[in-house]
Amino acid sequence: MADDESQTMTAAPGRPAADRSRMPEKSRATAAQAGTATEQAVPGWLTRLAVVGLVLAALNLRPAIPSLGALLQEVRAGLGMSGSVAGLLTSVPPLCFGVFGIAAPRLSRRWGPGAVVCAGMAAIAAGLLIRPFVGGTAAFLATSALALAGIAVSNVLMPVIVKRWFPDRVGPMTGLYSMAVALGTALAAAVTVPMTEALGGSWRIGLAVWALLAVLAVLPWLPLARDRSGTAGEAPGVRLDGPAVRITRSPTAWALACFFGLQATAAYITMGWLPQIFRDAGVPASTAGVLLAVTMGLGVPLSFVLPRIAARVRHQGPIALTLGACGLSGYAGLYFAPAAGAWAWALLLGVSNCAFPLVLTLIGMRSRTGAGVVRLSAFVQSAGYLISIPGPLLVGVLYQHSGGWELPIALMAGLMLPQLALGFLAGRNRVVEDEHGVLA
Incomplete structure (x- = not known):
């Protein structure tokens, strides 16, 4: 991993002495002055603020969805x-993530x-x-789409911010x-x-109160937004330009996108429908919400540890297989x-959901350059979220027309099988630039 990360920057402060020794003397002096100037131009408080902003932003990337899932029956x-x-409503998040995520690299530049x-x-x-507080389902969907x-x-x-500020x-x-x-x-x-x-x-107040957390997250990003050194593909201390990467020609990029x-799909079905599965099995509403919290909360420690483990091994495929096996076991339960072993199934699905931090880590590892990470992140997340759209909707349709959860759960288990295979392929030690993906 250290070798991969050392290749992610076209130019960065603190360039190794071995690299500088191959430069002409005048170039070495210029490079040293540029590196020193860059380092001095980035105050330490700004980097610390970036950590705070990163954490607060990350805290806001999901509450809009599980808060709705917990109150879906009332809504x-x-x-x-x-x-x-309701199935369509649970499909709106991946649809918006796929459609709007495509614009992120251009907006960033x-x-x-x-x-x-x-x-x-x-x-x-x-x-x-x-x-x-809007009236009607259409307006509820539209304002959900804004968030x-x-x-x-x-x-x-998020992977771009990490790569740029903390290369x-x-x-x-990524674990944080x-x-x-x-x-x-x-x-x-x-x-x-x-x-x-x-x-x-x-339920209206119960959903609206989560806006306060997002307001809090805006504050640290105000000074970070005024820092324009990240415009046009550069960030403090790190240049992320490089050869254009034709991501769609990379098998690894496609494996990552489909795995994502x-x-x-599994995550949004879980967030949108797991409380309802437990409630229909006779579990009280408050307990069903706690069970979903256990499923999601297990990702807190595992999401911090898993990227560290993934970064230290050459092949992350076995990790993906282990997570998928836990998911299959949870679906079987x-x-x-569903009610008798509810806590065990919640734990197993919580482990399985840690495929998310795994794939985020792989995005940062599967490209040599910062420019490649930007394009790979946009492609994997946009294509991946579009792929995930039908799943929650189909679960809602099957649930309504079959009158039970047997068919929806069978569908969830069936989708886990290709996820296992694609996770293994995405975990191979390769980078997209080596797969005929770089434009001359």
Whole structure:
């Protein structure tokens, strides 16, 4: 991993002495002056603020979804939704992530990644605040899309932010923000129902309160947004230009995209429907929310540890196989004894959901250059989320027309099989630039 990371920068401060020794004396002096100037131009407080901003942004990348899942029954009743429409609602997140995520690299080049993430946090806050109080399903979907658009562009730029601000700490920083994503998901799943009850029992208030967390996340990104050194593909201390990468010609990029899509399918089905599965099996609503919190919360420690482990091995395929096996076991439990073994199934699905931090780590490892990471992140997440769209919708349709959870759970287990194979392929020690993907 150290070798991979040392190749990710076209030019960076602190260039190894061995590299400088091959330069002419005048060039060595110029490079040293440039590196020193760059290092002095980046105050330490700005880097520390980037850490705070990264964590707060990551905390906001999921609560919009599990908070809705925890109150889906009440929202359906309040808005008069059928099961199929509710399935459509659970498909909106991956649709927005796929559609809006495509724009993230261009927006980043135009305005800088800090400004785009700042705007993304503001969009999340506005969407979450407005959506519970609009009338009708269409308006609810539209305002949800506003929040999800902010999540989408921030999703894509998180690996870019890590690569640009912390190029020598990709594994640990990916683990940190993955852990924050899991923590935000778990908090939303665990406290939405009891918080709603404490605030008077209105599902509208229970959903709207999550806008406060997004408002808090805007604050550290305001000074980071004013720093324009990330515009046009550069960041403090690191140039991320390089040869254009034709991502669509890379088998590894496609394996990553499809792996991402299938793990996202499983994650959004879990966030959208797992509480309902437990409630239909006789589990109380508050307990069902806690079970979802356990599933999501298990990702907090694992999301911090897993990227570190993945960064230290040459082939991450066995990790993907292990996570997939846990998912299959959890689905089998939901099929045969959803209430009796509810806690065990929640734990197994929580382990399986850690395919998300694994694939984020792989995005940072499967390209030599920062420019490649930008394009790979946008391609993998946009294509992956588009792939994941039909899954939650199909689960809702099957649930409504079959009258039970046997067919939906069988579908979930069936989708896990190609996820196992694609995760193994994506885990091979390759980079996209070596697969006929670089434009001359």
